[in-house]
Amino acid sequence: MILQVQNLHKSFGGLMAVKDMGLHLDQGEILAVIGPNGAGKTTLLNLLSGLFLPDRGQILLSGHDITRASPEKRCHLGLGRAFQVVRPFLEMTVFENVMVGAMFGKSGISQKEAHRHTEQVLTLTGLEPHAHKNAHDLTLMQDKRLEVARALATRPSVLLLDEVMAGLRPNEAQDAVQLVKKVRDSGVSVLFIEHVMPVVRDLADRVVVMEYGSRLAEGPYQSVVRDPKVIAAYLGEEVS
Ligand SMILES: Nc1ncnc2c1ncn2[C@@H]1O[C@H](COP(=O)(O)OP(=O)(O)O)[C@@H](O)[C@H]1O
Ligand SMILES: [Mg+2]
Incomplete structure (x- = not known):
């Protein structure tokens, strides 16, 4: 387990953006984080990369507690991030x-x-x-x-990607999928946020679904997209 998140909380004023969130990323894995707008996905990435500090909870990177480490320190410990913008x-x-x-x-x-x-x-x-x-x-x-x-x-050991496929045409998105696979094959574990479901299907080894700042569901793509909770909260209808 290269990255582990436990009981993470972050509120903005009265709003709980991330609530009792937990997840893990295995060595060499590509993990997708999906969920409706406002579910807390970007806030989770901001907590992981050190842009925000959590109210409570813990983040471990390769066994190091980085919960309150500076972004620079996290970078030196092997956390890399690409931004949506x-x-x-x-x-x-x-x-x-x-x-x-x-x-x-x-x-x-x-x-x-x-x-x-x-x-x-x-x-x-x-x-x-x-x-x-x-x-x-x-x-x-x-x-x-x-x-x-x-x-x-x-030289990250973990790469965080926030909707890097946004705005790409389908064939470009497929190129981006191939790029992320090459990155993983070069020894980097990847956690990515994505809305485009075919990209999630083609890229993710495992999917975590967030809703209201928490983990709603988790598992392989095919089981997650059939989960009635996920269909109701996010997908609206079944996707292939
Ligand atoms: N810097 C911030 N200040 C205040 N509220 C924020 C901030 N960042 C995010 N939020 C709020 O936290 C919630 C989760 O947002 P976000 O993490 O961006 O969701 P997602 O990326 O899943 O769409 C939203 O209600 C959003 O308005
Ligand atoms: Mg976002």
Whole structure:
């Protein structure tokens, strides 16, 4: 178990955004977190990456208690995150953007090592041909790849993805699915939030459904999408 969340709570004023939430991520696993808008999925990711601190509960990363650790500390311990709204350094090239992540991710890495790692990440994410473009000259799909590349540059053992497929056409989403599978095959465990159900079906080893800040259901895709609770709370109708 590489990531473990127990009894996590986070309220904003009177609103319980995350309530007694628990989940785990196994080594080498791709886990999907789904659920209706406002269910607390992004808040959960913000708690995992250290943007917010929980009111109570515990987060363990590779056995380290990171519940109250800074985002930087979490990054150094192997937690990487790509954002729903991509935000590269626009005045820098693709290569430079990834290089920044590589330098930042692990303390003590030499510039030469960071350079080599950047090249590997650009190859993995298919951005090699665009390495010397400015970040503001990329297409939406390339932007998303760069967001993933920047997170991978920090050498995470766990990658958190918040709706990185949003806005992609179906064939682009399939490319993104292949990319995430390659990332996993390179040794990274993945937790992703996603609304597009075919993507969840094709990518997730296991699915956690959130509603009202809590875990409503959990299991393989095919059992979760047939769960009457999940159909009532989220899907509306049965999906294949
Ligand atoms: N920074 C914040 N301040 C106040 N309320 C927030 C904040 N972030 C999220 N919320 C509220 O918490 C609830 C869960 O939101 P969110 O985690 O974004 O859900 P999801 O990602 O599942 O759509 C929502 O009611 C949302 O309005
Ligand atoms: Mg969200």
